[in-house]
Amino acid sequence: MRWEWFTDPDYWASKLAFQRMLAALYLVAFLVAVNQFRALLGTHGLLPIPRFVARVPFRRAPSVFHLYYSDTFFAIVAWAGAVVSAVLVLGLTDTAPVWVSLVVWALPWVLYQSIVNVGQTWYSFGWESLLLETGFLAIFLGPADMAAPVPVLWLLLWVLFRLEFGAGLIKMRGDRCWRDLTCLYYHHETQPMPGPLSWYFHHLPKPLHKVEVLASHFTQLVVPFALFAPQPAAGIAALVMIVTQLWLVASGNFSWLNFLTITLAVSALDSHLLPFRAPAPAEPPLWFRIVVLAVTALVLVLSYRPARNLVSRMQLMNYSFDRLHLVNTYGAFGSISKTRHEIVIEATDEPELTPDTVWQEYEFKGKPGDPHRCPRQFAPYHLRLDWMMWFASLSSRYSEAWLPPLAGKLLAADPVTLKLLRRDPFHGERPTFLRARLFRYRFTTPAERRQTGAWWVREPIGQAIKEARLGPDGKVVAVQ
Structure with a gap:
């Protein structure tokens, strides 16, 4: 069997940038957990984890905290995740053997999975599942000095497609103001946590607000299909998404949702747009290729229900069909608060x-x-x-x-x-x-x-x- 198709050296730079950016977001997520868990989830917190694990079995919420919980142990788990994430940000495992890369990238995924699954209301947002789904695929990209596995790159595009297209569909099926282009008359003022520029965005002329909505519809309902086109079309589509996400970053606070979307879009850029190539990226061993193909098959099977959800009139928003958040549905602001x-x-x-x-x-x-x-x-x-x-x-x-x-x-x-x-x-x-x-x-x-x-x-x-x-x-x- 010939394996030339399995890797693509043109994506070496985008793979490296993706890994660094994802590791940085992992680091932020773990630091948030370190700083806030005692008040929110601790033994004497507002929604204590011990009370949760006592009534919810492991099979419904897989977590290491079903085995043991104390506030000290949670802190150890969160700090361990932060340290491993920092190691990945610094690239200290870039030239490690493939199996070491797999283990190191799996650690933050397992640790953060354990936190999310007992996080209850505080961890019920779509960006938690998005971080876990993206983090799971990142495990199988291999070390930085290895050529990017094409099946994993396609799976990352599939995540980005569902994220953007699902958000677009939930809007069109939701509030009428998305269809008459008036939602941004209100959104900048009524969004969950406005930022320092939100006041200025709110006072933009109303025709420009309509242009904003049209641009959102184009980016979320049309552009995602170009992700699967040959380069440079796929890269240009990713750049359009990046620009749109930066606009959202400037206009409000949405945790790491926009930053993670940008990270996913970076994985779609090849040497046409990121003209950096590894001198001689290593080829993966046979066992790794088999593992990647098995993971790809698993994700495709698990994608059935999320894909069906996309075309359903009863589309679910930010929902996980499996306990490990491997393949999820996404979407936001299907309805807009007017006051x-x-x-x-x-x-x-x-x-x-x-x-x-x-x-x-x-x-x-x-x-x-x-x-x-x-x-x-x-x-x-x-x-x-x-x-x-x-x-x-x-x-x-x-x-x-x-x-x-x-x-x-x-x-x-x-x-x-x-x-x-x-x-x-x-x-x-x-x-x-x-x-x-x-x-x-x-x-x-x-x-x-x-x-x-x-x-x-x-x-x-x-x-x-x-x-x-x-x-x-x-x-x-x-x-x-």
Whole structure:
């Protein structure tokens, strides 16, 4: 059997760039876990892992934490993933034997899989599955000094196609504003976590907003098919996607979703667009070729349901059909919020509530709060609590499991929880009463901003948590 078709030296540079970029995103993901897990998932967190693994069996959520859990062990797992990711970013295994490359790339995938599968609400986003699916395929690219295996390159294109085309279809099947090209009249203002340029994007002329939507439809519904065309067409299609994703990076915070999409698109660039070639890339051994072909067959079989989902009128968004997130469905913003609501948590240290009680506001790191504070850029770093606060403002069903415990943690001045916030108005001391109010937020007009310096205008419209305090048993109780 002749194997000349199996590798393509023209993709050596794109393979190397892809591996470095993916390893960097792994590193970010593990650092997010290190910094936030105790408050969100730890033994005394808002949604404790021990409680989860006690009721959900291993077969439904494969994870090393089914074997053993402690906060120290989670920290070891997360830090181990960060260290291995840093090793890959630095290229310390570039010239390692093929089997070493397989093992080293498999480690962050196994470790992050273990975190995602017990992460519950905090790890329910599409970019988690995307990182795992992409990371699984990266295991079989081999070391940097080896020529790129063509079957794996095609599988990466298949991921990118489903990611973009699925997102395009969910929009066309979803909110009418995607079809009449008006969704971006609202999206920059109502997206989960605006960035420092979102105010400016929101105030672009409406005809330009329609151009933005048309460009999105073209990139997601037409361009993906060119990925499977001969070069340089496939590379040009990937560049179009990269430009579109950079536009999204500039206009908001979407964790590492955009950066990972760019990473996938880089894998489609060959020497026409990345004119760097390895002096003499090594050819893979026979056993490795057989493994790659077996993995390719597995992915093709598992692709049946995600492919069927693409053409289904009942298309699922960001869904995994297998427990290991090997082949998934993707999509975002099938519907667009026309108004922005935010939950603002306030507390007081006064001994009794009166009409003159002074309430002080907790400030979050990323989500809108103080109208005079400019939105910040955090992506690809992911502020999980801030993101879920946006969902909580849409419906209580998104937060009923964790928002009351969060109130309890704040009333108890829990130091681990307070680290997730930007500002604690009580400086580590316990408040006596807490409430959470629902506000309607909108961006200021240019005239309002010139006059007041504020980025937002807000008005109270209701309550998410009525005045509450800690009871004798440490639970949150409403004030009568």
